[in-house]
Amino acid sequence: MQQKELIPQLYRNEFRKMAAVLCRLFGIEHITIAEDIVSDTFLLAAETWGLKGIPENPVAWLYTVAKNKAKDFLRRNDIYNEKVTLAIQHAANAKNEFEIDLSNTNIVDSQLQMMFTICNPCIPPESQVGLALRILCGFSIDEIADAFLTKKETINKRLYRAKEKLKQLKVKIEMPHEQEIGSRIDNVLTTLYLLFNEGYFSAGRNSKIRKDLCLEAMRLAYMLVENKTTNKPEVCALLSLMCFHASRFEARIKPDGELVLYNEQDRSLWNKELILNGKYFLNKGATGSTLSKYHLEAAIAFWHTIEIDSIEKWENILSLYNKLLIIEYSPIAALNRTYALARVYGNDTAIVEAKKLSQDHNHLYHSLLGELFALTDNKKAIEHFLLAAKLTRSDADKKVILKKIEKLNQKVS
């Protein structure tokens, strides 16, 4: 492999591992230094490999350089005396040399601990997602800025403030106690859910970045499932939900970024393997007594993977949306429930219910009403679609809506 391709690939795979281990070793007050050391390591790799060629084992090379840089930092810093010397004293062969553990086990442990540290409600959700992308996923600041459709400076500021806050509150980098995991894991799942949705639902980004965000969220959720202490039913349910959604990734976005609505998707493009994985984790999550919103959403997503539109399918979806809304209201779930209602009881019933939702400022509300009127009242349907087109901020959505209007206009003439 050429150096040009190798370094970005190593960056994506190895940055996060080294960063997590060093963050955990240095403590919350030095996570920026941990990041910098790993970044410097890659910089040095780019320079050195360019001159001398790629080493035989590039990963080992990176680890050695990062370890040495970390040791230099520790020696120069007080934390060496406070923490590290203590650790060495405990070690059996107390040599002067301190070993930095970049074994697979320690990498995974460190990443899990960092996950609990970063997914902390003391910092705003978008900062949690940003920090997760940086430290747990190894995204560069440029990539994070692209993912949030914002400027590099904004992301730098956001991450800086978040790290300061964690430092100020002296958040410890450690696993919660086993009895505490049940309540702490909610925060982690909320952030992973947000990260996934950022990729899946927010239009306007290129599809490569969107897919990467989804895959990273799935990778992190899978880490939680793989670990005995964090393998909770709601974690399996969330991963199942992600698998079902991701199974439609190719079908719902055209290469040019245009969205394809569920009903119009080429179902042969649905990824069968991801659907199977989704079912597997849904079953694994069906234990215990908790029925989380992730269970309900995963079950809804499961019914959406069934190709045939039977009454049974939509009755189940409707019932699940009812239960979901009773647990937690969200405008989008309310609209989806109304759509399911239309599929079971007909558009007229659904229109009456839709009008009670008071979501006049939501473009999706008008898209739904446009859809519901389309069969019976062309004029009203077009009115609502026009409002939707006016209200949406996404070009991809606008394209879809304008196409609908065009079709309805053709029907009139």
Added chain:
Amino acid sequence: MKEFALLFRNESNVGSEITPQQMELMSSKWQHWVGGIAAQGKLVSPGSRLGFNGRVVQPGDNVVQRPYAEINQILSGFHVIKTSTLDEATEIANDCPILSIGGSVEVREIIPMNN
């Protein structure tokens, strides 16, 4: 927005007369009705269902075996909703499936605790 409790009453022996199919229909009707309230963001709490068995403790060591059986209408559950007015809450209660089996809904404003 104000909070209102919807208190459901129905005949205490109604359970014995309905078939499992009717029961299922009732529960699906009920779920749609509550789902509809939740979809408007107006459900505060789905509350609880109350069993028919119970006792009423009165002063002077007087324990009544069945709660207010003499009026033949028993409190069977409650929800808490939020709406702008009592009228709006009443309108929601008016769609309650319990009305179709001879029950009633009492709509009562909840007084916020000041502590």
